[in-house]
Amino acid sequence: xxxxxxxxxxxxxxxxxxxxxxxxxxxxxxxxxxxxxxxxxxxxxxxxxxxxxxxxxxxxxxxxxxxxxxxxxxxxxxxxxxxxxxxxxxxxxxxxxxxxxxxxxxxxxxxxxxxxxxxxxxxxxxxxxxxxxxxxxxxxxxxxxxxxxxxxxxxxxxxxxxxxxxxxxxxxxxxxxxxxxxxxxxxxxxxxxxxxxxxxxxxxxxxxxxxxxxxxxxxxxxxxxxxxxxxxxxxxxxxxxxxxxxxxxxxxxxxxxxxxxxxxxxxxxxxxxxxxxxxxxxxxxxxxxxxxxxxxxxxxxxxxxxxxxxxxxxxxxxxxxxxxxxxxxxxxxxx
Amino acid sequence: xxxxxxxxxxxxxxxxxxxxxxxxxxxxxxxxxxxxxxxxxxxxxxxxxxxxxxxxxxxxxxxxxxxxxxxxxxxxxxxxxxxxxxxxxxxxxxxxxxxxxxxxxxxxxxxxxxxxxxxxxxxxxxxxxxxxxxxxxxxxxxxxxxxxxxxxxxxxxxxxxxxxxxxxxxxxxxxxxxxxxxxxxxxxxxxxxxxxxxxxxxxxxxxxxxxxxxxxxxxxxxxxxxxxxxxxxxxxxxxxxxxxxxxxxxxxxxxxxxxxxxxxxxxxxxxxxxxxxxxxxxxxxxxxxxxxxxxxxxxxxxxxxxxxxxxxxxxxxxxxxxxxxxxxxxxxxxxxxxxxxxxxxxxxxxxxxxxxxxxxxxxxxxxxxxxxxxxxxxxxxxxxxxxxxxxxxxxxxxxxxxxxxxxxxxxxxxxxxxxxxxxxxxxxxxxxxxxxxxxxxxxxxxxxxxxxxxxxxxxxxxxxxxxxxxxxxxxxxxxxxxxxxxxxxxxxxxxxxxxxxxxxxxxxxxxxxxxx
Ligand SMILES: Nc1ncnc2c1ncn2[C@@H]1O[C@H](COP(=O)(O)OP(=O)(O)OP(=O)(O)O)[C@@H](O)[C@H]1O
Ligand SMILES: [Mg+2]
Numbered sequence: 001x002x003x004x005x006x007x008x009x010x011x012x013x014x015x016x017x018x019x020x021x022x023x024x025x026x027x028x029x030x031x032x033x034x035x036x037x038x039x040x041x042x043x044x045x046x047x048x049x050x051x052x053x054x055x056x057x058x059x060x061x062x063x064x065x066x067x068x069x070x071x072x073x074x075x076x077x078x079x080x081x082x083x084x085x086x087x088x089x090x091x092x093x094x095x096x097x098x099x100x101x102x103x104x105x106x107x108x109x110x111x112x113x114x115x116x117x118x119x120x121x122x123x124x125x126x127x128x129x130x131x132x133x134x135x136x137x138x139x140x141x142x143x144x145x146x147x148x149x150x151x152x153x154x155x156x157x158x159x160x161x162x163x164x165x166x167x168x169x170x171x172x173x174x175x176x177x178x179x180x181x182x183x184x185x186x187x188x189x190x191x192x193x194x195x196x197x198x199x200x201x202x203x204x205x206x207x208x209x210x211x212x213x214x215x216x217x218x219x220x221x222x223x224x225x226x227x228x229x230x231x232x233x234x235x236x237x238x239x240x241x242x243x244x245x246x247x248x249x250x251x252x253x254x255x256x257x258x259x260x261x262x263x264x265x266x267x268x269x270x271x272x273x274x275x276x277x278x279x280x281x282x283x284x285x286x287x288x289x290x291x292x293x294x295x296x297x298x299x300x301x302x303x304x305x306x307x308x309x310x311x312x313x314x315x316x317x318x319x320x321x322x323x324x325x326x327x328x329x330x331x332x333x334x335x
Numbered sequence: 336x337x338x339x340x341x342x343x344x345x346x347x348x349x350x351x352x353x354x355x356x357x358x359x360x361x362x363x364x365x366x367x368x369x370x371x372x373x374x375x376x377x378x379x380x381x382x383x384x385x386x387x388x389x390x391x392x393x394x395x396x397x398x399x400x401x402x403x404x405x406x407x408x409x410x411x412x413x414x415x416x417x418x419x420x421x422x423x424x425x426x427x428x429x430x431x432x433x434x435x436x437x438x439x440x441x442x443x444x445x446x447x448x449x450x451x452x453x454x455x456x457x458x459x460x461x462x463x464x465x466x467x468x469x470x471x472x473x474x475x476x477x478x479x480x481x482x483x484x485x486x487x488x489x490x491x492x493x494x495x496x497x498x499x500x501x502x503x504x505x506x507x508x509x510x511x512x513x514x515x516x517x518x519x520x521x522x523x524x525x526x527x528x529x530x531x532x533x534x535x536x537x538x539x540x541x542x543x544x545x546x547x548x549x550x551x552x553x554x555x556x557x558x559x560x561x562x563x564x565x566x567x568x569x570x571x572x573x574x575x576x577x578x579x580x581x582x583x584x585x586x587x588x589x590x591x592x593x594x595x596x597x598x599x600x601x602x603x604x605x606x607x608x609x610x611x612x613x614x615x616x617x618x619x620x621x622x623x624x625x626x627x628x629x630x631x632x633x634x635x636x637x638x639x640x641x642x643x644x645x646x647x648x649x650x651x652x653x654x655x656x657x658x659x660x661x662x663x664x665x666x667x668x669x670x671x672x673x674x675x676x677x678x679x680x681x682x683x684x685x686x687x688x689x690x691x692x693x694x695x696x697x698x699x700x701x702x703x704x705x706x707x708x709x710x711x712x713x714x715x716x717x718x719x720x721x722x723x724x725x726x727x728x729x730x731x732x733x734x735x736x737x738x739x740x741x742x743x744x745x746x747x748x749x750x751x752x753x754x755x756x757x758x759x760x761x762x763x764x765x766x767x768x769x770x771x772x773x774x775x776x777x778x779x780x781x782x783x784x785x786x787x788x789x790x791x792x793x794x795x796x797x798x799x800x801x802x803x804x805x806x807x808x809x810x811x812x813x814x815x816x817x818x819x820x821x822x823x824x825x826x827x828x829x830x831x832x833x834x835x836x837x838x839x840x841x842x843x844x845x846x847x848x849x850x851x
Pocket of ligand 2: 390391392433516753754755
């Protein structure tokens with residue numbers, strides 16, 4: 001039996017040697033990495049502080065918030081959808097957390113605030129999921145709606161003011177560190193690990209890929225499509241909520257508009273990392289790579305004293321370039 | 336009117352499932368009209384009917400992909416209440432749909448186990464036993480003796496292997512009722528034989544199998560019982576022994592079909608209109624380039640034979656300009672044709688009809704008329720870029736009607752057409768092309784019913800008579816042998832043999848195609 005097996009496998013892939021190793025897909029992500037190295041290495045030589053421990057930590061700190069929303073967005077995109085509401089959820093979650101802690105000190109209230117912020121995200125995610133999965137509203141439209149709704153709630157709850165946070169336990173989240181590494185960075189990697197395992201090793205993860213890859217096939221196979229879609233949006237909402245809480249702790253206030261515009265980064269990161277906007281293809285590691293790339297470039301440009309205005313332009317070109325490489329890699333081959 | 340014999344396969348047998356007064360409407364069009372039919376364990380039923388008769392709809396309802404508008408499905412004597420794929424599977428009903436239902440980015444093993452993953456621990460959160468599933472899937476694949484691996488992704492394998500993977504998936508779940516909607520339409524003979532072996536084994540183990548096909552010989556080989564659908568009504572059910580193929584056909588089309596004699600026109604004694612030389616589309620597995628020459632003259636019909644994956648589609652696509660060829664020159668009307676692209680090809684009268692209508696042929700969201708004239712929009716565009724919609728409708732209706740296409744109005748979306756009728760819409764597109772010179776037809780009759788096949792043959796011959804050069808590939812050898820002046824056999828990406836009409840020999844062609 002086992003010999004028959006290897007024989008069949010061998011027949012199907014005559015040259016699984018050199019050419020397979022350097023298949024176009026690998027090559028393209030290789031190109032992105034090389035381009036990345038071409039940027040990092042000279043920069044590190046010119047500005048040694050760029051690769052100092054302190055700077056690397058600050059890059060990771062910067063991206064921990066982006067990473068969380070990028071991960072959530074990655075899950076939604078893999079399932080074939082898109083979530084535009086993430087930025088507003090970041091703001092809303094911060095406001096909710098700040099309100100909970102108003103006048104309430106102590107670690108207990110800090111925990112309640114965290115749960116409250118994440119819960120706000122889950123509610124919006126649930127709304128998105130219901131609109132898309134049960135009411136069949138296209139994800140782009142549904143989440144454009146909740147983008148506005150979440151922002152509006154943020155304004156209403158905060159009365160358009162910034163709500164400052166005095167709960168020391170809460171503020172400690174972004175100050176306290178273990179072995180020199182701040183807590184948000186641990187959180188980012190923990191969430192990454194959890195999602196990576198879920199997507200690659202569990203049934204739910206497999207269903208996310210299947211629904212995103214071919215929803216008709218998922219239907220015929222009898223998959224719980226609605227539950228899968230709702231789960232994806234709830235994950236995205238919850239992670240945006242968590243990101244909002246962390247951000248509030250960094251800026252010591254809840255502000256409805258803190259996350260405005262983050263959806264751009266949230267969508268760009270997974271896409272740069274090779275997650276297909278058409279759904280069903282890519283890995284959450286790609287989303288992590290995407291935020292690292294974007295964060296490093298921003299940071300490097302800052303160190304080089306490039307005006308933030310130019311940084312936007314440069315990031316935009318990088319997004320387009322990375323996605324172009326991805327399409328080159330996945331061009332259909334001859335039958 | 337055909338006879339309608341009420342019978343039981345054996346007196347002791349109890350039906351596994353029954354259609355009880357099932358009707359299905361889409362909007363105002365009635366697609367199924369009070370269907371009553373029983374399926375028995377250990378029997379194979381062939382469901383026959385013209386394109387659009389309602390076969391796929393019937394199977395979809397049984398599998399829970401569609402809910403009936405009226406009536407009910409009865410499983411083990413009880414009416415079922417919920418129509419969903421998972422409910423169907425829970426009753427032991429598995430379907431292989433006419434259009435592929437696989438997830439392209441996932442592996443073969445993942446697709447085989449989709450919805451039935453082996454996990455450890457909790458049902459939904461549980462971790463997948465990936466290597467176990469890959470092993471089991473590989474074992475299942477090996478039963479069919481096809482050269483794919485369980486961890487190949489679907490997008491990497493050919494259409495016919497993907498079709499087999501779907502069959503393996505359904506079979507692997509040990510269904511009580513197995514529904515196969517045109518399972519052989521993209522299979523080679525050898526693969527079809529394997530499929531039939533498996534179906535026989537399932538039948539002997541007590542599974543009830545229903546399959547649809549447009550090929551009479553398959554029915555004779557495989558079926559115990561026949562049911563014929565016409566315009567949403569069952570016109571005939573009987574055990575195969577009691578029927579002749581003429582009876583079946585007349586129950587399908589409602590008339591006797593005249594025996595078809597194709598009268599091939601003479602080939603114009605001129606230079607070839609299309610010729611390729613030193614051509615290769617890919618590196619062969621041994622690593623050497625299999626280069627070949629090929630040409631076709633005006634009025635000539637050349638058939639391309641070969642097993643699945645032998646390189647006919649790649650040849651078409653590279654000549655038409657969808658892909659680049661590895662090496663070689665193409666000449667069109669004696670001019671070198673180097674900058675090959677679909678739009679340049681169309682400008683020069685080189686038309687290609689792809690084999691996979693969903694992927695490469697039709698824009699599903701556009702309506703029928705829009706699809707039919709898609710490549711010739713310029714002709715229907717007035718000053719200022721306005722499309723003449725009336726003309727668009729008339730011309731496409733004419734083309735569709737010459738193929739007896741069944742549809743509800745030129746403005747319905749193509750997605751609502753039955754599989755075979757979508758194929759006709761594609762063929763119709765090339766009928767209205769501007770001044771065509773060369774037609775490349777890749778499996779033009781896949782999924783098309785007997786009557787319409789005859790129509791398509793007649794149209795191909797007629798086009799040849801008007802001096803158009805035609806290259807047609809087909810997995811049905813008899814079809815190529817009736818239709819072609821010459822047959823070129825592909826193997827491993829290159830033409831390995833070429834036979835003139837008076838030297839056609841089925842055995843020799845098969846031998847050349849498999850390299851025996
Ligand atoms: N979603 C839909 N909306 C409207 N009409 C539909 C839809 N699905 C199918 N139909 C119509 O129902 C009829 C029967 O379709 P069905 O696919 O069952 O035919 P079929 O017998 O399987 O044909 P074929 O041999 O071409 O596969 C067709 O006329 C088709 O146009
Ligand atoms: Mg059908």
